[in-house]
Structures are given as structure tokens and as C-alpha cells.
Amino acid sequence: MTTMLHIAAQKPNLRAWPEVFRKALREIGELTIVEEGEAIAPPQRAELIRRCRILITSWDSARVPAELAADRGGLEYICNLTGSVGKFVPLELIEAGIPVTNWGDAPAHRLAEGAMALLLAVLKDLPRRVRIIREDGWRPDANTHGGSLEGMNVGIYGFGVIGRCFLELLRPFRSVIRIYDPYVSDFPSDCIVVHSLRDLFRPSEAIVIHAGLSEETRKSVTAELLALLPDHAIIINTARGAIIDQEALFAELKSGRLRAGLDVLDPDRLAPGHPARLWENCILTTHDIGGGRPFGDREPDRLDRMHEICLDNIRRHLARQPLRFLMDRDRYLRST
DSSP states (O other), X not given: OOEEEEEBSSSOOTTTSOHHHHHHHHTTSEEEXXXXXXXXXXXXXXXXXXXXXXXXXXXXXXXXXXGGGTXXXXXXXXXXXXXXXXXXXXHHHHHTTOOEEOOTTTTHHHHHHHHHHHHHHHHTTHHHHHHHHHTTOOSOOTTOOOOOSTTOEEEEEOOSHHHHHHHHHHGGGOOEEEEEOTTOOOOOXXXXXXXXXXXXXXXXXXXXXXXXXXXXXXXXXXXXXXXXXXXXXXXXXOSOGGGBOHHHHHHHHHHTSOEEEESOOSSSSOOTTOGGGGOTTEEEOTTOTTOOOTTTTOOOOSOOHHHHHHHHHHHHHHTTOOOSSBOOHHHHHHOO
């Protein structure tokens, strides 16, 4: 029998584990969900995992004990329902040859859509325009800026699955598009490929960040690069906050010289009373631009893309077919 296990740190994340997904898993095999898993000592947690064939991890999972690398028992496969695996799955397990997958391109369209929403909202100065109307004004004041994506120089930093989805959204606006990604070799012929961040920032009027966080990208957007941008240029970041030197960016935003749409920060939360909360040239979306609950707290009645990928990979594993979005050491270290 196919036995599947999920060990939640406290309670299962409701977005990750709706009943429609649990039902689909039970049509494949036996599913056990353990709550309050962090209260279970690692040796006992490891023994629970050895008794299953497939371990499913997700947001709020209890950490998988590294000792499974030496003795996995009956464990055949770890399917991470969501994105980053480092919080739940130690690298030792991947190096020991236990197959581990994640959600792959599941969030790509939502995050690309979120980046486009931020770019347009910042470009059109929507926070200032809304504030003027709410204060009984009508026409934009002298400090209101706008612009058009048509003919605009837009730089894309990072050209993985999310960057590619974003490009498809941007294309109809007829912008001049430049791309920088040293890990990619196949680029569209209608875009300008550059080979350094300096060459990306110097001609750009908007920079949209879709890079992963690694030692190479951490704080790679420096004060020097930001200074290359023209007045009222735009930074959009839906990737990871630590890619940007946040102190340098905040200095530019406080002065009013640049504009930004930031779904992520470093650290990923502003303290109460932080002045950035009031800057009209900066939209903050609290690491949620690709998520949210569009229909309130109603139980989802359909599978999300991440659920479809998880179910497909479990069926592939049982049929001894190649898994999609398989982790290796390099991908693990570059994932965020």
C-alpha cells in the first residue's frame, strides 16, 4: 500500500492542505497527518517517517531529521508541496540520494502578475492619486509622477520561470526590455541581453527583480547601482529582500528620488512606526502579492497548481517515471 505522511510543526497550513487536496491524496493511498510535530523528539519523528513511503512537506512542516540520511527505512521520496525545501529538508538527505522535489513553476504566474501590478501602480503614482482624492482634492499635484510602459527601458534581473512569465505580461506594452541572468543561456531574440548588473541599471528606467537569493545575489543591488538610475525610476522586487542593499534603497526612497514596489524586505517585516510605511513613492505588499484569499475564508473547491504538481509527481514516483522539479545540491543551494 502507498503510505503518505505529513508532519505539521503545529497545525497543517490551511492553504496548503484543503480538503479537496486531502481527498485527492486518499484516492492514491493512505494519508496520515500528524499535528504538533515539533513537540515530537527528532528520533521519534525520524521513526515515524521511516514507516511511510512518501513524506509530504509544506509550509509549517516539522523539520525532517538529518539522521534519515544514514537510515531512511521505508522512505522512498520526499515531495515538498511548496517552494523552499531548506527549512524542512536537510541537505544531507539529498546528498544521500533520497529524491526530493518542490512545486517548481507553480507560483510563477501569480508572482509575475503581482510584479506587473506593482509596476503599473508605482508607475502611475496610484498611492498619491488616491490620497489626493480622499483628502477632497481632485487633480494631481506638482509632485505626482506618472509615465508609460510604452517605449520605457525596463530591466529584468533574473530570468527563471517567474522572469519568463513576467516577460510575457510585459511584451504587449512595447517596452525596451533588457535581461541579466548569468545562469541562463537561452534568451528571446526581441530582448537585449546584458552581461553585468551595471549594464542593466545604467540605461533602465525600471528594474524588476526575479532572481533567486544566493551568495552571488545577496545585496547585489548596491547604492552604486541605484545611483545609476534616473530620477523617479522604479524598483520592483517580488523575489527576496536581501538581494537589495535595503539601507541604500530606503535612502533613495526617503529622498523621493526613486519609486518602488516591494513585496519583500530584509528582514521581511517593518517595525511599527517605521517611516517607510508612510512613503507614497513606495508600495509594500508584505510578501503576499502572489497569494492572498480572493474569496475570503471559504474552503477551496479546486486544486491549486502546487497541488496538481505534487499529485503528478507522486503518481510519477509510483509509476517509476522521471520526477519533475527534482532537487540536486546546486538547485537546493540556489533555492530560497
